[in-house]
Amino acid sequence: MAEEVKATQPRWIPLLCGLISSTTCGMLLYAWSVFIKPLNTEFGWSRAEIALAFAICCLIFGLMTFPAGRISDKYGPSRVVIAGGIILGIGFVLSGFIQSKFQLYITYGVIAGFGGGIIYLPPIATAPKWWPDRRALATGFAVVGLGLGSFLMGPLATYIITDPTMGWRYVFWYCGVAMGILAVGAGLMLKVPPAGWKPPGWNPPAPPAGAGAPKVVRDWTHEESKSDSKFWLLYLAYFCGSFAGLMVIGHLAGFGRDAGLTAMAAAGAVSSLAFSNAATRVLSGFFVDKIGIRVYFAVTFLLQTIAMVAIFQLGGSVAGLSLIAILIGWNYGAMFTLFPATCLQFYGPTAQGSNYGLLFTAWGLAGFAGPWVGGYLKDMTGTYYMPFLCAAVLCAIGCIILFTTKPPEKKHI
Numbered sequence: 001m002a003e004e005v006k007a008t009q010p011r012w013i014p015l016l017c018g019l020i021s022s023t024t025c026g027m028l029l030y031a032w033s034v035f036i037k038p039l040n041t042e043f044g045w046s047r048a049e050i051a052l053a054f055a056i057c058c059l060i061f062g063l064m065t066f067p068a069g070r071i072s073d074k075y076g077p078s079r080v081v082i083a084g085g086i087i088l089g090i091g092f093v094l095s096g097f098i099q100s101k102f103q104l105y106i107t108y109g110v111i112a113g114f115g116g117g118i119i120y121l122p123p124i125a126t127a128p129k130w131w132p133d134r135r136a137l138a139t140g141f142a143v144v145g146l147g148l149g150s151f152l153m154g155p156l157a158t159y160i161i162t163d164p165t166m167g168w169r170y171v172f173w174y175c176g177v178a179m180g181i182l183a184v185g186a187g188l189m190l191k192v193p194p195a196g197w198k199p200p201g202w203n204p205p206a207p208p209a210g211a212g213a214p215k216v217v218r219d220w221t222h223e224e225s226k227s228d229s230k231f232w233l234l235y236l237a238y239f240c241g242s243f244a245g246l247m248v249i250g251h252l253a254g255f256g257r258d259a260g261l262t263a264m265a266a267a268g269a270v271s272s273l274a275f276s277n278a279a280t281r282v283l284s285g286f287f288v289d290k291i292g293i294r295v296y297f298a299v300t301f302l303l304q305t306i307a308m309v310a311i312f313q314l315g316g317s318v319a320g321l322s323l324i325a326i327l328i329g330w331n332y333g334a335m336f337t338l339f340p341a342t343c344l345q346f347y348g349p350t351a352q353g354s355n356y357g358l359l360f361t362a363w364g365l366a367g368f369a370g371p372w373v374g375g376y377l378k379d380m381t382g383t384y385y386m387p388f389l390c391a392a393v394l395c396a397i398g399c400i401i402l403f404t405t406k407p408p409e410k411k412h413i
Contacts, residue, residue: 018142026149056109062364064117069357077122081187084118089180219348
């Protein structure tokens with residue numbers, strides 16, 4: 001059976017599917033700040049009103065990962081990703097026709113966010129099943145496209161927006177079609193390995209030697225996982241880190257423009273963040289497989305706290321803002337390798353789609369609150385000092401939680 005699967009489905013294909021589907025999600029989410037200035041100029045909407053569209057998209061995106069994970073666990077990931085890709089493409093294209101805030105909230109926030117949430121989770125849950133020998137690294141490859149998508153989308157969207165023959169509406173039209181095609185193509189290739197499959201030459205690690213007969217362990221069920229207090233500590237830490245990261249990402253280009261940088265320079269900082277965001281997803285998985293999760297996790301949150309404060313001293317220049325963007329992108333992007341890897345380490349792969357789907361709703365709630373709160377505080381105070389200080393405090397809280405939370409005991413048969 002293993003030979004047959006190897007011949008028809010090399011195990012690098014799920015990594016490619018994850019890369020493609022997460023690239024579409026990165027295009028959907030992480031270059032949003034380039035739209036702030038043109039939408040403000042054309043419609044006169046405030047930063048908080050524009051940020052609300054991004055916030056709604058993040059909320060719907062995050063909430064949809066849980067049912068998508070449950071359906072994927074039960075029926076397989078392929079159809080889920082295909083359906084999500086079609087919905088995502090339709091919503092993004094429709095956003096190019098909007099004439100009001102409400103229309104933007106529905107097309108971009110609800111429809112595109114709904115489709116993006118459906119396609120995001122299944123490849124993350126599927127890829128490590130093909131790579132039980134390198135689970136964290138496989139997870140990193142499956143989500144690396146989130147950074148890659150924003151790295152591509154930032155300068156591409158800015159180029160289209162500043163082209164006098166096009167404008168911001170063309171970004172939604174052209175990129176919406178491309179995103180739908182990418183996601184559907186990934187869904188067509190995505191499969192799960194057959195029960196009992198393992199890579200040639202690899203065997204599950206033997207239980208540690210000890211007195212008496214070794215205990216046979218099993219994975220946690222979803223019901224058991226969500227009843228564990230440590231699951232909800234991870235949930236709170238995920239919320240804190242996501243709130244801080246999305247608040248900054250949603251306003252990074254706006255901060256750069258307020259600091260006197262040009263549109264392309266501000267977009268360049270977004271691309272710097274995106275490049276770092278992509279690189280860390282793979283490299284963090286490599287480090288985790290080598291040295292473990294807890295210390296690496298705590299260090300990334302600590303560095304993120306420092307970066308949120310340092311942006312005010314360094315963010316007024318192109319080089320300084322790019323440097324801070326790289327640091328923020330590295331630490332924020334690492335979460336999307338470390339949290340699914342931690343969930344997998346704590347509770348096992350059997351219910352990973354459901355478990356991580358529920359855990360990821362913390363990102364959705366934070367994505368709704370973070371960008372909107374950032375825009376509101378900016379409108380109220382006139383500066384980004386209070387939003388970024390709030391982000392730093394939340395990162396510090398997340399650092400403490402992650403450093404003090406240890407894996408739960410294994411379930412025994």
